[in-house]
Amino acid sequence: xxxFGSLVAELGARRRRLRKAFGERGxxxxxxxxxxxxxxxTLGLFIYPWxxxxxxxxxxxxxxxxLGYLALDLRRQTAARVVAAGEPxxxxxxxxxxxxxxxxxxxxxxxxxxxxxxxxxxxxxAPVDADAWRPPENAVxxxxxxx
Numbered sequence: 001x002x003x004f005g006s007l008v009a010e011l012g013a014r015r016r017r018l019r020k021a022f023g024e025r026g027x028x029x030x031x032x033x034x035x036x037x038x039x040x041x042t043l044g045l046f047i048y049p050w051x052x053x054x055x056x057x058x059x060x061x062x063x064x065x066x067l068g069y070l071a072l073d074l075r076r077q078t079a080a081r082v083v084a085a086g087e088p089x090x091x092x093x094x095x096x097x098x099x100x101x102x103x104x105x106x107x108x109x110x111x112x113x114x115x116x117x118x119x120x121x122x123x124x125x126a127p128v129d130a131d132a133w134r135p136p137e138n139a140v141x142x143x144x145x146x147x
Contacts, residue, residue: 007073014098034105037112038062044116054122058115065108072100 019027041058045051076097083089 003074003077006077007070010073010076014101017098018102030105033109037109038065040116041112045119047120048124050122050124051119053125055115055119058112058119061108061112061115064111065104068104068108069101072097072104 015027018030022030038061041055041061045055045058076093079093079097080090083093
């Protein structure tokens with residue numbers, strides 16, 4: 001089995017173990033949180049015009065997650081080849097990499113939400129000097145009297 005075949009098989013097995021550990025609702029909530037964090041860190045930055053400039057690193061979070069996950073799986077596959085099948089160490093390798101993948105996922109969730117919150121709390125750029133601003137030529141003239 002090649003690298004990607006083993007990766008897909010491990011993703012399926014990891015989802016089953018996650019469902020067994022957290023229950024069906026817990027697993028669904030975790031996966032929703034991961035996808036929601038990626039959506040917040042990328043699409044959420046388009047809510048206000050200044051948010052993209054405030055946190056452009058939010059667009060990199062899904063890519064960093066995928067590269068980190070691939071690196072973790074490469075490490076897992078290397079460790080699995082070293083440990084002979086059926087040995088007690090095989091379970092320890094699986095447990096260690098499940099925990100590493102879970103921790104990596106939680107870190108990426110927090111980074112995605114953090115990028116959104118950072119951009120949302122950023123101050124918008126200062127408006128253009130009011131004295132230099134002139135209304136457009138096709139603007140409607142309005143005279144407001146002060147009370």
